[in-house]
Amino acid sequence: MKTLLRLLLKSQHQRNRSGPAQIDKGMTLVELLVGAIMAFLIITPMLSFVVDMLNTDRREQVKSNTEQDLQAAVDFIAQDLSQAIYIYDNNPALTITATTTPTGIPAITTQLPSVSNGTPVLVFWKRQQITNAVPINNAITPIKCKEAANKGKCNDTYVLSLVAYYQIKETDPKSIWCQPSGGNCPTRIARYEIRDGVRKPDPVAADTNLPYYNKADTDEDTQQPDPAFNKDFDFTKPTQNVTLAAGLTQATSGATKPQVLVNYIDHSSGPILTPCTTALGNPTNPKTSTAIGEPTLKVTDTEGRNSFYACVDTARNIARVTLRGNSLRRLQANDAEFKTTSSAYFPTATVQVQGFGAVGK
Template sequence: MNPLKLLFIKQITLFRLKQKCDGFTLVELLVGIVIATLVITPLLGFMINVMTTERQEQAKANTEQEIKAALDYIARDLQQSVYIYDADGINKIRQQLRRYGDKNTFFPVLVFWKRTFLSKESSTILKDNTFFYSLVAYYLITEDNATWSKAARIGRFQIRDGYDSSTETDNKDNPRDKAKPDEGFQMFNLQGLGNLKSKMNQWTKKSEDYTQKIVPLVDYIDQTIINNTTNPAPPTCTIGQQVPKFDEKHDNDDAVATGNVRTRGFYVCVDSENTVAEVYLRGNALARLQNNNIDFNESRQTYFPQASIRVQGNGFLSAK
């Protein structure tokens, strides 16, 4: 055979062999893709699950911390209370409080009078120790508001009498002379017949409209509507009366929760006679993770942290 032809054939054979060794066939590529998919998909799912669980646990921890902080704040407030309204009292004075017309989205769960002590050492001009009274109301709020989450929140409302440290320089002999009470504030009246509860339940605001706002205290409070299956009403209080009431048969009572405030997210048990209140809160950590409210059920109850506290107020008032 011609040497040149033989060399050419040999080069062609080597070239084909090299091409076969340097690449993959279509079948080999498809098999590789299938194997990679089978390996990577479970790993990707595992990573997504780990990241989701981490986010949920962080949301749970944040919610637990905020629930505890809110309870501590309410407890410090309640320790100064001299009278706490039970369900009967809420029914009597509900129309005197803010947002009465918004019963389905604003409910005053915890309402009390407190006396704040002010020592003469805390002021440069006070000759004697003094104190002032305030009416405080903590609301459960389920109003849809773009600023806040789709869960419920708790807001605080306060009006107080005439003492204001900013007016001390107006009259050094009696700083209260120049100070004015908050708009709508009126002192309770303990004169006349009846016990302390009946007298406090007769309180009415002044004719002026309130200018004070309900200030948000904590967000991400559970607003799952109470039902007989997945979210039953809380058990009967061991002390005093439950506020709000959850008796649908008496929904014309201003102490009964209606509409979206019919939830276990925030309720109290009140013994007005002994100035004692038990406060219960339930948060919704899952509402932090998406832009809608997720209802409570037993399978995810760990992400609905609950906490409670029992507080004894000062109880200085007397009907005599």
């Protein structure tokens, strides 16, 4: 019994000597506040840096896309122009006189498709190859030339095409061509073509569709002329009989559906670029040996902007085409005007092409 009491007293004495039990404590409110402030001071600059990096990367990507689009557009135009046999300049003469010869777009404007808010900037005639289209003999009709059984029984031929590149200003802020939606919509470039049909080399009196093959015997999409094509067109009078009707609309022109070549072409007042006289080597009129002025050489939109224009020397069948894009308009609706400080976001692409030959060559 005594032993048990001693053990109890000894254990109680040890507990009393060990002091009060340790209690785990959390962070005080002051400590939490200090930690939050420190985290804010560290994380906020990091977040700002990350956001800035993402925005910069996005801008650079959009700028790169715009540059690629412009380069693809000028490459397409260059290939198209390489087949040109006559290119219209901006000669303001409308009628033939003792001192003037109409050679420019102003003399044929009413004969081109009427496009809402659109201006023809580059217009030319080209020679286009139509493969496997003319039967060697009358045993088969052109529509059957592509059949496997008639392989080698038809020849290739060439047809004329009138090609026009328009600069179109979008005015609808909700249009797919004006995104992000808002004011200051960009312009786009669209291509129109009015093509001749395959002409019959051996016409007979019974033919009802001269100088072409009868419609029932041909492929209407590739071998028949577009409704607006004027078979009486003569290169010695390039501004007459260009098409069959005046004031053509897109619906009635018979032109192929417009092919939008590129969008986000700048529509602000950009820098003054190299004059056409300098770019084309100061060309002269071959008849008078006088210098051709800038107003005749340069074809641009009705507002005279430099975002899409052509320098044309009709006599030498040369055209120099320049495009200026607007990368900022892909990102924002407002404050997307050209500025010297943001010129890097307004890339420019230029190409100069001489047609494969002049008329009669």
